Amino acid sequence: MTVKKKGITLIELIIAMAILFIVLSVISSFFFTNYKTLNLVNKDLELQSQGEKVINFMVDNIIDGYSVLEVVDIADDKDKKAESKEISIKRLSIQRLKAGGEKYKFELEGNALNFYKGEEGxxxxxxxxxxxxxxxxxxxxxxxxxxxxxxEIKLKLDKVEKKFVNEIYLRNKEIN
Incomplete structure (x- = not known):
C-alpha cells in the first residue's frame, strides 16, 4: 500500500504569492490615493477656516478706522501712503479715530500675520x-x-493655496 502525501508544491506557493501580491498592490494604491486626497481636503479646510478668521478679524478692526496711516511695501520696506495702486504689503497701520485715536497695525513677519493694538504687544x-x-x-x-x-490675502499650507478677498470701507472717514 502506498500513501500519497498531500501538500503544496513550490510552484503552487509561488503562484499563490504572486496573485496575493497583485491583489494587495491594487488595494494599497487605492488606500494611499484616498489618504492623500483626505490629507489635501483637511489642509484645504484648515486654510478655509484660518482665512475666514483672518479676514473677519481684519474687517472688524479696520472698518471703524478713520484713516490709513501707513502702508509698507514688502519689496522695498518703504511707506506707500501716496501710492494709488495695488501693492503687496508688509505692514498696514490704521488710525482708529480722528485726533489722538488708537493705532492698529497689521504686520507680516515671514508667514505670520501679527496684530498690534496701540502700545499692547x-x-x-x-x-x-x-x-x-x-x-x-x-x-x-x-x-x-x-x-x-x-x-486680498493668500494663505498657503504645503502645496495648498487659498485666496480671500474683501473690500473694507472706513466707517469713521465720513465723520469729519
Missing part, C-alpha cells in the same frame, strides 16, 4: 499667510485719501 492672527495685497478704494486715490481698501 503683538497678537499672532495666522501663521500660513503668503501674501497680502492692498488696493485703495476708490481706485486712483492714494492710501492716505482713500475711503476704504480692497484686501
Amino acid at each position: 503683538k497678537k499672532e492672527i495666522c501663521n500660513d499667510v503668503s501674501t497680502i495685497i492692498l488696493t485703495p478704494l476708490p481706485l486712483k486715490k492714494s492710501f492716505i485719501d482713500c475711503k476704504g481698501v480692497r484686501i
Whole structure:
C-alpha cells in the first residue's frame, strides 16, 4: 500500500504569492490615493477656516478706522501712503479715530500675520499667510485719501493655496 502525501508544491506557493501580491498592490494604491486626497481636503479646510478668521478679524478692526496711516511695501520696506495702486504689503497701520485715536497695525513677519493694538504687544492672527495685497478704494486715490481698501490675502499650507478677498470701507472717514 502506498500513501500519497498531500501538500503544496513550490510552484503552487509561488503562484499563490504572486496573485496575493497583485491583489494587495491594487488595494494599497487605492488606500494611499484616498489618504492623500483626505490629507489635501483637511489642509484645504484648515486654510478655509484660518482665512475666514483672518479676514473677519481684519474687517472688524479696520472698518471703524478713520484713516490709513501707513502702508509698507514688502519689496522695498518703504511707506506707500501716496501710492494709488495695488501693492503687496508688509505692514498696514490704521488710525482708529480722528485726533489722538488708537493705532492698529497689521504686520507680516515671514508667514505670520501679527496684530498690534496701540502700545499692547503683538497678537499672532495666522501663521500660513503668503501674501497680502492692498488696493485703495476708490481706485486712483492714494492710501492716505482713500475711503476704504480692497484686501486680498493668500494663505498657503504645503502645496495648498487659498485666496480671500474683501473690500473694507472706513466707517469713521465720513465723520469729519
